Amino acid sequence: MERKIHLLLIVFLHYCGIVNAQNNESIYNAFLEGDMASWKKTIDSLENLQVKPNELKIELINYQYGYVAWCIGTKNIEEAEKYVKNAERHIHFLESVKYKLSTVYAYKAAFIGFEIGISPYKAIFIGQESLINANKSVAMDSTNAFGYTQLGHIKFYTPKIFGGSKEKAIYYYLKALLLMEDDPELIKQNWNYLNLLATIIVAFSEAGNYSLAKDYSIKTLKIAPNFDWVRNELYPEILKHYNNG
Numbered sequence: 517m518e519r520k521i522h523l524l525l526i527v528f529l530h531y532c533g534i535v536n537a538q539n540n541e542s543i544y545n546a547f548l549e550g551d552m553a554s555w556k557k558t559i560d561s562l563e564n565l566q567v568k569p570n571e572l573k574i575e576l577i578n579y580q581y582g583y584v585a586w587c588i589g590t591k592n593i594e595e596a597e598k599y600v601k602n603a604e605r606h607i608h609f610l611e612s613v614k615y616k617l618s619t620v621y622a623y624k625a626a627f628i629g630f631e632i633g634i635s636p637y638k639a640i641f642i643g644q645e646s647l648i649n650a651n652k653s654v655a656m657d658s659t660n661a662f663g664y665t666q667l668g669h670i671k672f673y674t675p676k677i678f679g680g681s682k683e684k685a686i687y688y689y690l691k692a693l694l695l696m697e698d699d700p701e702l703i704k705q706n707w708n709y710l711n712l713l714a715t716i717i718v719a720f721s722e723a724g725n726y727s728l729a730k731d732y733s734i735k736t737l738k739i740a741p742n743f744d745w746v747r748n749e750l751y752p753e754i755l756k757h758y759n760n761g
Contacts, residue, residue: 539562540575541705543579544705547711555583573606573609574606578623580602584600584630600630607620607623618660619653621649621656622660622663625663643674665689668687669685686719686720717732717746717754721754726758730754730758
């Protein structure tokens with residue numbers, strides 16, 4: 517009986533690995549094309565699974581993270597609120613079982629940030645919580661690129677009068693990028709890597725450094741020539757400013 521259970525576990529874990537790879541490819545392609553309908557479909561199919569191992573839950577949170585950011589950006593607040601609640605449920609569970617806590621704390625920071633994005637008045641009540649969790653993330657694992665990305669977001673979106681800084685945000689984003697690029701597995705068909713590159717492009721553009729925004733646009737399009745957001749939105753706009761500067 518024990519051997520049978522062991523074999524079933526091996527088969528199940530192998531199946532989960534196949535599912536994860538398929539999900540990753542689907543999300544990556546959806547990100548390249550800006551196809552959020554397909555993105556949502558992948559999230560919902562994972563959410564509807566009766567059994568979700570912890571590894572799959574953390575993958576699901578990552579996809580929910582991307583989808584909520586898009587919902588907030590497109591002012592689809594009701595949809596954002598729904599997926600924030602779903603993700604927070606998984607985050608709380610993973611924290612309770614102490615699974616990959618550095619990453620879980622980074623997601624806690626991110627989703628607190630989303631709550632503020634949905635309801636800005638909450639910033640004075642929970643804004644510090646986001647920073648605390650992001651700091652806990654990198655304190656537990658100094659190689660956690662996602663934790664540094666969240667520190668970058670906090671600095672980027674916090675008003676200057678309350679400690680925000682575009683320059684400090686860029687520092688954290690570039691640190692996260694170096695950490696990701698140190699690990700070939702983290703940049704292979706990974707939407708988070710492309711999203712970080714796009715975030716850096718936006719940050720340099722917002723800081724008025726169109727030269728570096730242009731350089732990172734070129735770098736990104738060499739990696740992913742069909743990346744719709746950069747190719748058709750960010751890069752053309754940056755070129756206008758660069759050529760007029």
